[in-house]
Amino acid sequence: MPELPEVETTLRGIRPTILGQTIKKITVRQQQLRWPISKPLLSFKEDTVLEVSRRAKYLLIQLSLGTILIHLGMSGRLRILSAMTPPKKHDHLDIEFENNKILRYTDPRRFGCILYLEDEVNQHRLLVNLGPEPLSKDFNSRYLFEIAQNRKQKIKSLIMDQAVVVGVGNIYAAEALFAAKISPLRAAKSLSLIECARLVAAIKKILKEAIKQGGTTLKDFSSPDGKPGYFLQKLFVYGRGKQACYLCKTTLKSSKIAQRTTVYCSTCQQ
C-alpha cells in the first residue's frame, strides 16, 4: 500500500478529522511492530493535535508535548472509523478523539512503526539522513547527476535510496525508468545529465499523477474506460514480466535488483 502518494493520500484523508482534536485515549493491542510502540503511548494521558504532516513516507502527528511518528511499512493502513467499530485481527492501535472517531492502525506484516518523539523531530535518526522530497526543487537533474557520477550501483537502486530522494518505491522506480526510457540495470554513473533530467521529470510526473488519482493502489486502476488520465496511471512494467510492452510489443524482462523484482523493456529502455 504505502508508497509516497498513498502516504500523502492518507495524510489528506486523516488530517481534517483529527486536526485540533484532543486525544481521549490510545489503545494498543499489539505492541510489537518493527520496533515496540513507544512506551508513552501505552499510558497516554491527553493531548491535542496541533499539526499533521508528512516527511518522506513518514506521517507526523504533532501534539503539544511530542510527536507521533507513523510508518506504514509494506502492509500498514490508517483509517478513520467510529469509536464503536470492533477491532479485527491486525488492528494494532487505536487513537480515540473527543469527536468519537478513532484513527486505527492496521498492519498484517508489522513492518511499520509507531513512535513517540519528544525531541526535535527532524533530528531523529530515522529522519535526519533523508534526501529531498521528490516534488521539491531540491530534487533536480543537476542534483541527481552529481550524486550518480560517484556511484557504482545500478540506477534503480540509486533512486530507491531514501538518502538520495525519498518516496520512490519499487513500483515507481520501475515505472519512472520506463517513462524515462532508461534501463534499470544501467550503472548510475553512466547516466548523462540529459538522462538524469529525463529521469527526474519522469519521477515527478508519475508521483504527481498518482497523488492526483488519490494514491490508490496502482494495481486497482485497471478498468479501461477511456477517461482522461487513464493512460498515465497505467502500469507499464510493474507486475508485467513476460508480457508484451504496450509500446513496442517486446516481451518484458524481469530481473532482481537489490532483491527486488524489476521489470523493464529491453527495447524501449536503453
Place this chain on the structure above:
DNA sequence: AAAGACACCTGTCCGC
C-alpha cells in the same frame, strides 16, 4: 564510505 545480503512477519497464490 558504499554496496549488497539479510532480517523482520503474515497473507496469498500457484503447482503438485
Place this chain on the structure above:
DNA sequence: TGCGGACAGGTGTCTT
C-alpha cells in the same frame, strides 16, 4: 483439500 515454496508496495542492520 492440503502442503511447500515463492512472492509481496520497506528499510534498518550487519557484513564485506
